[in-house]
Amino acid sequence: MTRRATIPVQSAAARPRGKTRNGKSRNDKTAERNGRTDAIDLSPLPDRVGYMLRRAQLAVFKNFVRTCAEFDIRPAQYAVLTVIENNPGLKQIDISTALGIKRTNLVALIDLLERRGLARREPVPADRRSYALHLTARGKTLMGKLHARVDAHEQQVRDALGAEARDRLLPMMRRLIAALGPGSADEES
Amino acid sequence: MTRRATIPVQSAAARPRGKTRNGKSRNDKTAERNGRTDAIDLSPLPDRVGYMLRRAQLAVFKNFVRTCAEFDIRPAQYAVLTVIENNPGLKQIDISTALGIKRTNLVALIDLLERRGLARREPVPADRRSYALHLTARGKTLMGKLHARVDAHEQQVRDALGAEARDRLLPMMRRLIAALGPGSADEES
């Protein structure tokens, strides 16, 4: 190996903070062994909403990508296609606002969809700065199959959640977004 | 403007799919106007767990970053620092597994923490392939202040959620992760 010089070792036992911050008493299972047979103390991360939200979101997105692998469609692409499908003639700035994607980042996304023959930019005579977005025939056909796949994905997710949680989760997410502000674009600094 | 050639316009009215897929009857408010005064139809996105999870996660992370701006610490850095704090002497591979960060991506993260003088790689005599990770004194001091900030952030999030939701959300996230598999590294393909 070709790295880092040797550094004087410090006693590894000291608990950084006075309190333990969770239930587990450090040292009943010494974590500083080799094979790492005992569990790692993640506290307080598993009790943080943000951390668990992130892990869960990654798991759900991964399932989405796997489910839609046949069509090579990612969540963001599906969202844009869906909005165009529901609101044909929309401008990019409208999609940007609706989905919280900065208009500057939407360009490449639309470019891709256009290159793949799924969506189309059409000139707007009334305002020659903007484009009216539409699905192509191929895009519409794809969405037909895609929605079915995404429905299947959603069913897996809801099965994982269980019946009682299913109806409570979405309102929670809405409350978080409303109270903390939308996490993405929009606020155009 | 220097782009795209003119494309023949197609009728913008046609509803792409046979069914409406949501409650809103398209066309009671025609969406194809100019000023975009009426709402955009996002269905079925706001009812998708993945979509709402993503929007909420971005909102929460944004709040986290804002709250910890003074220390210039991002969620991933906080997670790594926390794990090292709780389990001094840990190897990178252990952190990788615990947090779902690929060991290959953890390198730059640890490099940064080391460069900032917050963490330290120490040689392990028993296994000269790996390093034992520790917080520096400066890292420990930072974590003291940081935990307080993150606690404040967490309180804001929990206030936004409301009391009844607070206790239900985390178990839901656990169920999603358990059922769908951890979204990140680990499974080392």
Place this chain on the structure above:
DNA sequence: TATTGTTATACTCTATAACTATA
């Protein structure tokens, strides 16, 4: 042979500044 850390690389997503052509 397998594991640990590493480099190199690529792709997605997010973000800011600045330009253009229109309005």
Place this chain on the structure above:
DNA sequence: TATAGTTATAGAGTATAACAATA
């Protein structure tokens, strides 16, 4: 002046392949 789309660019985060040192 403001808006819509764009370019250029930068930084996180995630992903794979391949290597050296060590087990």
